[in-house]
Amino acid sequence: MRSKRNKTIDFTLEEASAKLLNQIIQPTDNLQKTSDKIINGDSFKVMTKLAPHQVDLALIDPPYNLNKHYDGLNFKKMSTSQYQAYTQKWINLLRPLLKKHASIYVFSDWATSIALAPVLEQNFTIQNRITWQREKGRGSQKNWKNGMEDIWFLTTDADNYTFNVNQVKQRRQVVAPYRQDGVAKDWQATKNGNFRDTMPSNFWDDISIPYWSMPENTGHPTQKPEKLLAKIILASSNPNDFIFDPFAGSGSSLVTAAKLDRHYLGIEQSLLYCAWGQYRLNQVKDNRTIQGYTDGVFWERNTLAAQRKLQRHKGEI
Template identity: 45%
Template sequence: MSAPRNRTIRLTEAEQDDYQRRLIRLDCPALLHTILNRTICQDLFEVLDWLPDQCVDLLFVDPPYNLTKQFNQQSVKRRSLADYESWVDSWLAPLVRTLKPNASVYLCGDWQSSPALYTVASRYFIVRNRITWEREKGRGAKANWKNCAEDIWFCTVSNTYYFDADAVRLKRLVRAPYTLKGDPKDWERTASGNFRLTAASNLWTDLTIPFWSMPENTDHPTQKPEKLLAKIILASSPSGGVVLDPFLGSGTTSVVAKKLDRHFVGIEMDEQFACLAEKRLDLAETSRQIQGYCDRVFWERNSLPWQRLLKP
C-alpha cells in the first residue's frame, strides 16, 4: 500500500482493460485524422512506413539511452557508440518525411549517447543548439563526478521554423535588486518577493524530476518532467500544431500537448506504459496544471510558493 502522500499514477486491472481498448495499431498507411490525439501501441519499426507525410510541426524524441536498462518487459543493452549511432539512424531517417518543412526536432540523450545523436541529426537537420538540463536525481560516485545533466539537441528542418521566445520566459528571484533613483531596474516588486523575467537559455536548472509526491509521477524509470515538455512545446509549436513522440513512455509529451492546446501522436510499444498515457490524458481533462508553469511564465525552482496560485 502506498503512503498517504504518494500520488504516483498507477493502473488497476479494470483500468488496464479499459484503456487497452483505446490503443490503436497500424497495418496500412494512415491518414492524419485517424491517428491524431491517439496512442499507437506498437514497435516503432512496425509503423514507420504507415505514418503520413509532412504532418508534424514538432518531433520530440526521448529514445533509450546507450545504457543497459530494464523498461518494464523490455530490456535494453549497452552497445558500441557506432552501433548506437546506426540504431538512431535506422528510425530517425524514416521519420524525416513525416515533418513539415518548417518543423523542429528535439533529441534527448546523456553524455554518452549525445555524440551519436548529434552526428545523426547533422545528416538530416540544421542543429541549432544543445540544451543542457540539470537532472538533480542520481547517486553520487566515489571515483567520478556525479552525473546529473542531460542534453537535448534542438534542430530544424530548414531555416524557416516556428520559435516563440516570449512563451518560455523564466521568472527568477532577484537577490541583489538594482534600483535607479529608487525604482526597480528590469525587475518588479511583488508581495511574494522581487522578480525578474529573463529570456530562456540553453541551460535549464529549474526542473524537478517527477517523484512520489508529485501528481504527474508514474513508475516509468526515465519519465521526463511535464515542465520540460512545456518549454519545448510552447517554444517550437503553434497552438493547434501536431507534436509527435515516437518513444512515448508514460505519455508526458501527449499530456502536455493536450494541456497546451496542441494535437499529438504518441507511439509506445509497451502496453502498460501506453495505458498509463491514456489514464494521464483522462486526468488532463479535469486539470491543466503543469507544475512550475503559471501565469504564462516558468518559475525558477523554489523561488516562489507558486502552488498557492494554482489552487481553486
C-alpha cells in the same frame, strides 16, 4: 503500504479498465489520419504507416545507449557504430513525416551524445544543445555524479522555424533589487515578492525529475517532466500544431501537448506504459496545470508557495 501523499501512477494491466485499454490504438488500425492518440506498437514499423508531412514538432526520447530495462523489454548497449546506425534508422522513418519547417528535439545522456552528434548533424541543422540539470543521479566513488542530460535542438530548415522566445521566460526571485531614480530596474515589485522575468538560456536548472508526490509521476524508469516538455512545446510550436513522439513512454509529451492545446500522436511498444499515458490524458480535461509553469512563465525550483500565492491572488485556486 505507501503514503497517502504518494500520487505515483503505477497500476497493472489487470487493474486497468477495458474502457481505458480500448482507447489505445493498435497498429492494425488505419493510421493515416490518426491524431490525439497513443499507438501501442513498434515505432520502426508504425512510422511507415503514418501520413507524410504532418509533424510540426518531433520530441525524440529514444533509449540511451545504456543497458536498461523497460517493462519486460531490455535495451542492450551497442557499439558507437551500431548505435549510430540505430539512430539513422529512426531518422529515415521520421523525415518523411516532418513538415518543411519542422523542429526536432532529441534527448540523451552525455555519453550517448558523443555518438548522436555526428548523425544529427548529417541530417538536420543543429541549432543548440541544451543542458538539463536534473540533479538526481547515482553517485560514484571514482567519477563525478551524472546529474545532467543533453537535449539537442534541431531544425529541418536552418533559417525558417518556430521559436516563441517570449513564451518561455523564466521568473527569478530578485534577492538584491536595484532601483534607478527610485524605480525598479529590470524587475517587478509585487505583493508576492520581487521578480525578474529573464530570457531563456540553454542551461536549464529549474526542472526537477518527477517524484512520488507529483500527480504526473509514473512508474516509468526514465520519465521526462511536463515542465521540461512544456518549455520545448511552447518555444517550438503554436496552438493546434501537431506534436509527434515515437518513443512516448508513459505519455508525458502527449499530456503536455494536450494541456497546451496542441494535437499529438505517440507510439509506445509497452501496453502498460500506454495505459498509464492514456489514464493521464483522460485527466487533462479536469486538470491542465503544469507544475512549475504559472502566470505564463517558468519558475525556479522550490517556489511552489509563491506560485500558489499568486494564483490565490488572481482567484485561480
